[in-house]
Amino acid sequence: MALQPRQLGPLMTPRRAAPVPLAERLFDIRTIYHEPGIESFDRAREVLDRHPDAERVVVPSHTAIPGLYGNEGNVVDWVRTKREVLVLGEKKSLAARPNGRSSDWIAPSTANGCAMSCSYCYVPRRKGFANPVTVFANIDRITGYLERHAGRQGPKTVPNQCDPTHWVYDIGENSDCSADALLSDNVSDLVGLFARLPNAKASFATKLVNRQLLDLDPRGGTRVRFSLMPEAMSRVVDVRTSKVAERITAIDDFVEAGYEVHLNLSPVIVHEGWLEEWAHLLDQLADGTSSRTRAQLAAEIIFLTHNEALHEVNLGWHPRGEELLWRPDLQEPKRSQSGQDNVRYRSRWKGRWVAQLEELVAERLPGCRIRYAF
Structure with a gap:
C-alpha cells in the first residue's frame, strides 16, 4: 500500500524564537557598586529601581572599587563583568575640553565604560582588568553646565571641519x-538639551543599533557617528556589537528620525587584503543608503592605535583579536597626549595607507566629505 503524504497541521509548524530585547542581550545586572548617598540623586534612584534584585555594594568612589579595578584575576571574566556589573557615581569635575577633531569640545561624561567589548577600545587602558559601565547620576548638573558653556560661546561665526555653523x-x-540609553535616561536628556540649543549640537560614535533612540526628537541637534569596519574584521574584534550590515541598514532610519548621521571609519586595521575589504564596505554603504542620507554624509578616518598594557589584558580573554591588533612588524611606539605609551602604524607607511583609503572613499562613496583622517 502506498504511503500517504503526511499532513502538517498548525502544531507542526516550526516556531521562531522571539528575538531577545537588546537590553536583555547586553545586560543582566546582578551587582551595583555605588558611592555613599547616591540615592539623593533622582537618576540614581531610577536606575536602582530598574534592578531591584541586584546586590548593592557601597564603595568609596566610582573609581575606587576594591576587587574590581586593577585585579588581574578579573580578566577571565571580562565580558561577564560588563553584563552583570553596574557602577553608579557622581561626576564631580565638570569641564568641556577643547578637541578639534570629532568635535569642538569634549563634554563632561555622563557615563564611563561600555557594555560592548571591542578589543581595541582605549577606555579600559586606564582601568586595569575590568570595564563595566559607570552611570553618573548628577545629570541635571551636567546638562546645566553644558547649557551655560554653549551660551558663553555665542554664535559660531568661523566654520571649521567639526561643523560649519x-x-x-x-x-x-x-x-x-546607544548602550548608555538602555541603562538610564541620561542620553535622552542630552538629546533633548541639544535639540533646543540654537548654536550647539551633540555628537557620539556608536557600534550599537538602539532603535529606542528613534523615538526621541533630536531636531538635528545630535550627530550620530556610526562606527564601521569590514564585516570579517568586525566579527573578530567588535565583540558584543551590532553587525556591520545592521548598522548600515539603520543609517537611513536615523536620518529620517531627525539625527545628523556621519561615519566613523575606524579603527582601520591593516592586514593582508585590507584595502579590498574596505572597498566592499564602501560599496555596501553606497548601495544601502538613500540619496538624502548621502547628501548629508561626512566621515572621519582613524587608523588603529594600540597599547601594550591593553595588549596584555586582551591576551587573557581574546588572544585571537590580538593576532590582528598587535603587529610589531607594522607598528612603532607613540607617546599619546595623555602620556600613555602606545603603538601606531609606522609613519613611513601610514601616510600612504591613509591616502589610499581617502582615494577609495572618493571613488566608491562620492560626495562623502572626509572631515579628518589620521
Whole structure:
C-alpha cells in the first residue's frame, strides 16, 4: 500500500524564537557598586529601581572599587563583568575640553565604560582588568553646565571641519551612548538639551543599533557617528556589537528620525587584503543608503592605535583579536597626549595607507566629505 503524504497541521509548524530585547542581550545586572548617598540623586534612584534584585555594594568612589579595578584575576571574566556589573557615581569635575577633531569640545561624561567589548577600545587602558559601565547620576548638573558653556560661546561665526555653523560637543568620549540609553535616561536628556540649543549640537560614535533612540526628537541637534569596519574584521574584534550590515541598514532610519548621521571609519586595521575589504564596505554603504542620507554624509578616518598594557589584558580573554591588533612588524611606539605609551602604524607607511583609503572613499562613496583622517 502506498504511503500517504503526511499532513502538517498548525502544531507542526516550526516556531521562531522571539528575538531577545537588546537590553536583555547586553545586560543582566546582578551587582551595583555605588558611592555613599547616591540615592539623593533622582537618576540614581531610577536606575536602582530598574534592578531591584541586584546586590548593592557601597564603595568609596566610582573609581575606587576594591576587587574590581586593577585585579588581574578579573580578566577571565571580562565580558561577564560588563553584563552583570553596574557602577553608579557622581561626576564631580565638570569641564568641556577643547578637541578639534570629532568635535569642538569634549563634554563632561555622563557615563564611563561600555557594555560592548571591542578589543581595541582605549577606555579600559586606564582601568586595569575590568570595564563595566559607570552611570553618573548628577545629570541635571551636567546638562546645566553644558547649557551655560554653549551660551558663553555665542554664535559660531568661523566654520571649521567639526561643523560649519554649530559648536559640536562629543557626549560619548568614554562610553557608547546607544548602550548608555538602555541603562538610564541620561542620553535622552542630552538629546533633548541639544535639540533646543540654537548654536550647539551633540555628537557620539556608536557600534550599537538602539532603535529606542528613534523615538526621541533630536531636531538635528545630535550627530550620530556610526562606527564601521569590514564585516570579517568586525566579527573578530567588535565583540558584543551590532553587525556591520545592521548598522548600515539603520543609517537611513536615523536620518529620517531627525539625527545628523556621519561615519566613523575606524579603527582601520591593516592586514593582508585590507584595502579590498574596505572597498566592499564602501560599496555596501553606497548601495544601502538613500540619496538624502548621502547628501548629508561626512566621515572621519582613524587608523588603529594600540597599547601594550591593553595588549596584555586582551591576551587573557581574546588572544585571537590580538593576532590582528598587535603587529610589531607594522607598528612603532607613540607617546599619546595623555602620556600613555602606545603603538601606531609606522609613519613611513601610514601616510600612504591613509591616502589610499581617502582615494577609495572618493571613488566608491562620492560626495562623502572626509572631515579628518589620521
